[in-house]
Amino acid sequence: MKVNSGLRVPATYMLSIVREFGELLRDHGLPVDLAALEADVIAGQAQIEAVFPLIDALNDSIGPQWPVKASFAWRNQMHGALDVAMRSAESLGGALDILGRYGRVRAPFARIGARKTASERIVTFSPAIPMEEAHWQAIAEFILLGSMAMIHQATDNKLHGVRIDLPNRSFAHRRLLEDSLKVPIKFDGDAFSIHFVKVVCEMALPFADKVLFDATVQQLQAEASQLGNHDWLVEDVRLVLSRHGAKRPTAQVVAQELGLSQRTLVRKLAANGTSFREILDEHLRRRTSQLMQQGDLSLEAIAEELGYGDRTSFSRARRRWSKKRH
Numbered sequence: 653m654k655v656n657s658g659l660r661v662p663a664t665y666m667l668s669i670v671r672e673f674g675e676l677l678r679d680h681g682l683p684v685d686l687a688a689l690e691a692d693v694i695a696g697q698a699q700i701e702a703v704f705p706l707i708d709a710l711n712d713s714i715g716p717q718w719p720v721k722a723s724f725a726w727r728n729q730m731h732g733a734l735d736v737a738m739r740s741a742e743s744l745g746g747a748l749d750i751l752g753r754y755g756r757v758r759a760p761f762a763r764i765g766a767r768k769t770a771s772e773r774i775v776t777f778s779p780a781i782p783m784e785e786a787h788w789q790a791i792a793e794f795i796l797l798g799s800m801a802m803i804h805q806a807t808d809n810k811l812h813g814v815r816i817d818l819p820n821r822s823f824a825h826r827r828l829l830e831d832s833l834k835v836p837i838k839f840d841g842d843a844f845s846i847h848f849v850k851v852v853c854e855m856a857l858p859f860a861d862k863v864l865f866d867a868t869v870q871q872l873q874a875e876a877s878q879l880g881n882h883d884w885l886v887e888d889v890r891l892v893l894s895r896h897g898a899k900r901p902t903a904q905v906v907a908q909e910l911g912l913s914q915r916t917l918v919r920k921l922a923a924n925g926t927s928f929r930e931i932l933d934e935h936l937r938r939r940t941s942q943l944m945q946q947g948d949l950s951l952e953a954i955a956e957e958l959g960y961g962d963r964t965s966f967s968r969a970r971r972r973w974s975k976k977r978h
Contacts, residue, residue, distance in 0.1 A: 739802070741806070744806070761791065775799075777792050815837065888910055890934075
């Protein structure tokens, strides 16, 4: 049984991407069932895991710069009440409060953090569920582009005192990112983040409207409440396993990292229709696939990397995973 996150993909973003790039993907003959994905999005059934093959296809056919070229999907009007609330806030600091508190309404698969130092305010973005680096890079860029589009509009394009930090990795499309984000970028950060000098957060916004702001915040609160009913425990377990890499922590170790007893972890996972063994199997299956794609490791080496005593036990595990997936 594959453990899905249960996190639905916002329809406005996905429909615009599928419909804009669909013909190009079909021309390339890439293995993505766009009709099925579009139907699931319209029905509100598409989960974030279903988007990963689409990201792979876009990376293959267009290149990793495709989020920059997808401005039709991250422009201001695509963000609904989030954009309206940020634009109608009294100050830039108030708009950033909205982004930090309700940004996940539009991006439930990301964690948006906010912290203050003596000199600046920092908004950070990290994945809420385990995903491959190429998938997170595309999604994080998309979120950054959308966030900055809303911030630029809220300040009537008079933004200053801001920089963006991106992880230290290869960005072949640096110039495109700089042109689209319209602020200085450092490419040697630890994470995807936006840094605002303290004084700029006091900037009064030209479109402040208390009545509109209060109404849209109420709408965002209702949407956030629905998202809050989602049980994040499965994602938290998968993130702990992802942090351990090739190691295989026990249920007790994972429970301790999550601040739970092993019995409580087992009970809560059962209530979600899964178990620690099923989540661990999915994690190991995914790690196996990643290691095999590297092409430079034998099955014996992969088995050893994943903590199996011999190739036979590793082969039995692979057969078990295959049966569960079918």
